[in-house]
Amino acid sequence: MxxxxxxxxxxxxxxxxxxxxxxxxxxxxxxxxxxxxxxxxxxxxxxxxxxxxxxxxxxxxxxxxxxxxxxxxxxxxxxxxxxxxxxxxxxxxxxxxxxxxxxxxLSHRIRLPGARDEFRELADAFDTMLAQLEAHIAEQQRFAANASHELRTPLAITQTLLDVARNDLTYDNGVLVDRLHAVNARAIDLTEALLVLSRANQRSFSRERVDLSLIAEEATETLLPLAEKNGITIETGGDQAPTVGSPALLLQLTTNLVHNAIVHNLPDNGSVWVTTRVDTPTVVLIVENTGVQLAPHLIATLVEPFQRGSERIRTDQHSGVGLGLAIVKSITRAHDGTLTVTPRPEGGLRVTVELPS
Structure with missing residues (x-):
């Protein structure tokens, strides 16, 4: 101006x-x-x-x-x-x-010396803002690069399949259609996941009173056929956990956690536990699953976008899009909550989500 x-x-x-x-x-x-x-x-x-x-x-x-x-x-x-x-x-x-x-x-810092006064507090606040902006932009750049790579993969596969079908007239069209359908479904899943992640990051959703225990039951019932198919038993329990937020996003959060617990589990006789409780002034959702013991360095990367946990055992052939826990993290943060991911001593994972009650 x-x-x-x-x-x-x-x-x-x-x-x-x-x-x-x-x-x-x-x-x-x-x-x-x-x-x-x-x-x-x-x-x-x-x-x-x-x-x-x-x-x-x-x-x-x-x-x-x-x-x-x-x-x-x-x-x-x-x-x-x-x-x-x-x-x-x-x-x-x-x-x-x-x-x-x-x-x-954004790498420059003021680092104002001297005793704490109004100018020092202003300089420290400015340095903190620069650090947060630098970290946020770096995260966004990594996310954009990973998203571009992930979206390019199904498009490249589709292009390859079409080129093969065009050059080889004897190619089975049924096989081509099936493969194209699978690749297209993967691209749709990735796009929808990116939209959910963007919506959560922008906090562009309405809030209403919801019961986290009912949402956990709904997510569990939806994924029960997948669990039975993979020989996984699911146990749910706990108390009512009233909170305020988006029912759709909280259902997405819980579904992602339960789905990950089913997919990344033991190949036989695995278990998943879903519980809710009230710890005033928060409500808690805990999703645990059996599995192999995870290295500490792997735990720290699980909530990053497009990290699929290559050291974890999968019970099906679905590779996912690598955004499950990243979406959980963003939805939790958008609801002013905290997300904690810890390995279980017996093997597997324990994910705890705390939201304001």
Whole structure:
């Protein structure tokens, strides 16, 4: 926004300091003048009434007063300019950091030294904001690159299948249709997952009162056929867990957790436990599953987009799109909750979601 140029803050402060010094000087000179106009005689103050003495006194007092006022003016401006510069130096550093950040470089930090005061708190808050922006942009760049790669894969497979069918007239059209259908379904699943993730990150949803225990039951009933197909038993239980949020997104969250617990499980006789409880002032959803023991470094990557946990056992051939726990993380964060992923000592995973009650 273009604005007319004006006086700098430093100059305004210098003029203010000088004006204050001038006013103080004038008051001192007035006090001195009245002091000279009075004499004490026998303990009684007698005001001079003749014309000659005040006139001569003023002629000698005025030049001295003028010199004093000129000195105070110069001293006030110069001293005020120096003091204002020292006081505004932190703002200068913050302004420079802002200009650097505006060019797209977010790695610069102010790191203002000294004791904690208003300027130090402002600089620290600005450094924290830059760190969060840098991390967020880096995360978005990784996500965009991964999403582009994941979306390119089914398109490349489709192109290859079509080229083979065009060049080989004896190619079985039924097989081609089946493969194209599978690839297209994967692309649709990925696109829908990206849309859910974007919706959760933007918090563009309405909130209403929901019971997390009922949502857990609905998700479990939906995935029960998949569990039976893979020989997995599911146990649900717990208390009512009332919270406020999007029923659709919370159902997506729970479905993703239960689906992951079924898919990443033992090949035979695996188990999944889904429980809810109230821990005032939060409600808790816990999804546990049996499985192999997971390395600590793998746990930290599971909630990142497109991380499928290559060391985990899968009970089916569905490779997923690698966004299951990433969506859970985003939905949890959009509902002001916390997500905790820990390995079970016996093997498998324990995922805990805490939401405000």
């Amino acid at each position: 273009d604005r007319e140029p004006g006086l700098s803050v430093r100059l305004k402060l210098a003029i203010s300091y000088a004006g204050f010094v001038m006013v103080a000087g004038v008051l001192l000179l007035i006090a001195g003048w009245f002091g000279l106009m009075q004499f004490k005689s026998g303990g009684v103050v007698i005001m001079t009434t003749t014309y000659t003495f005040p006139h001569l006194l003023w002629r000698s007092f005025a030049p001295v007063a003028a010199v004093v006022m000129a000195f105070l003016l110069v001293f006030g401006l110069l001293g005020g300019w120096i003091l204002a510069g020292k006081m505004l130096d932190p703002l200068t550093r913050i302004t420079e950091a802002t200009r650097i950040a505006a060019t797209g470089s």
